[in-house]
Amino acid sequence: MSDTFLDTARRVIRAEADALGTLAEGLTDTFGDAINLLLNAKGRVIITGIGKSGHIARKIAATLASTGTPAQFVHPAEASHGDLGMITSADVVLAISNSGEAPELANLIVYSRRFDIPLLGITSVAGSSLGRECDVVLLLPRLGEACGTGVVPTTSTTMTLAMGDALAVALMEHRAFTPENFRAFHPGGKLGAQLSRVSDLMHTGDQLPLIAPSTPMSDALIEISRKGFGVVGIKDASGHLAGIITDGDLRRHMDGLLSLTAADVMTASPVTIAPGALAQKAVAMMQDREITSLFVMDPAGQPTPLGLIRIHDCLRVGLG
Structure with missing residues (x-):
């Protein structure tokens, strides 16, 4: 049984590693367009997603906020019940949906179009509802999930997370974000201690x-x-x-x-x-x-x- 578990673990990790390689090789100038969209925001980056995409969205928001790009997660269902008021015309919305058809995103997408709020999407389907409405779309390769059944978000969420990290680091480098800046957002814990002066x-x-x-x-x-x-x-x-x-x-x-x-x-x-x-x-x-x-x-x-x-x-x- 132990060997079987190890085989499964190695298969999953290799599948996700291969997917990341495919993602890296498939990046185009659209990534630069996404960075420019984020850099031009006078407000915050509003990140949204439902389900597993929502969990990844929260992490991306936290990474951006801690590296010099003001960001906030807005739950799409709560947005439909008043939280749309958190989003202003100075913001940029980053919406995440692997299929691009998450119904919970509909009101938020409509709101961004109605008030001319820039919309950046991460999806694997260019022709999806999300893909068609976005100002800039970052496409994920359409690969099978590492679970083997194609139903459990694994490979797709790993690629989305990596894409979020790539955005954060590119913005960080453009702004010449330093360890001292990083420490300002991490005063507690081991990170704060290591960067103490x-x-x-x-x-x-x-x-x-x-x-x-x-x-x-x-x-x-x-x-x-x-x-x-x-x-x-x-x-x-x-x-x-x-x-x-x-x-x-x-x-x-x-x-x-x-x-x-x-x-x-x-x-x-x-x-x-x-x-x-x-x-x-x-x-x-x-x-x-x-x-x-x-x-x-x-x-x-x-x-x-x-x-x-x-x-x-x-x-x-x-x-x-």
Whole structure:
């Protein structure tokens, strides 16, 4: 039985992979027309579909919205009962139906034609009701479903999903959408953590442990304990970060420690990081050098430390 299940899984996956290859090879300049239609929208992309197409439509809407193209899913049945009011003349409608004949789409299609709202369709039948009414049609190859019976949406939904991803990425690249833009829409979870900047996690202002080079080590120890970071920065008369004192420095100078000054104990020219760097880079630097903190410095040359980031701050948000 196990072999039979594996055979089925491989057959389905290969069928869908082959379909995606056929879809890619069959794309024409119409895809560019679709992108231009979406780029010219002054409002949102309204995405609709029923059944399995509706589930795919929701995912496409979410992908577009998270990559810089305002988008919203509107259920076609709810549209017929008042939700048509969500769609404005500044929007573009993207309607999805493999057959192009889903009756639930009828009122929404009529509404888009009545109010001159651009209509983009994804279907496998150019001559269908949807295909005939669209301003631009993205045609899916008419291939059998991977279920083998031709009745369960499998291959067709995979191709539709891929087409939606292709639209989203093409729009994203045209707009030069950056990881920082992406993070703005993904502040939570692992994605948000991976794209966090040092400036998002660093400690600033009065929290910073900073002393002068001439500070007696007795006072330096008080500052280390008071700020609670296990380190202290040494700032010279001009405001530059001259050095840093860590637990390791303390251990190396235990003999007569209290008779020394901060300048005697510090490690000069410490490793620092810029506030705009990814926090993941800070983690890598700390792990590579086996340290737990980095002072944050302005790459433009501002001498005074802007902040301090610790490995604990990065671990707290899921990095490391």
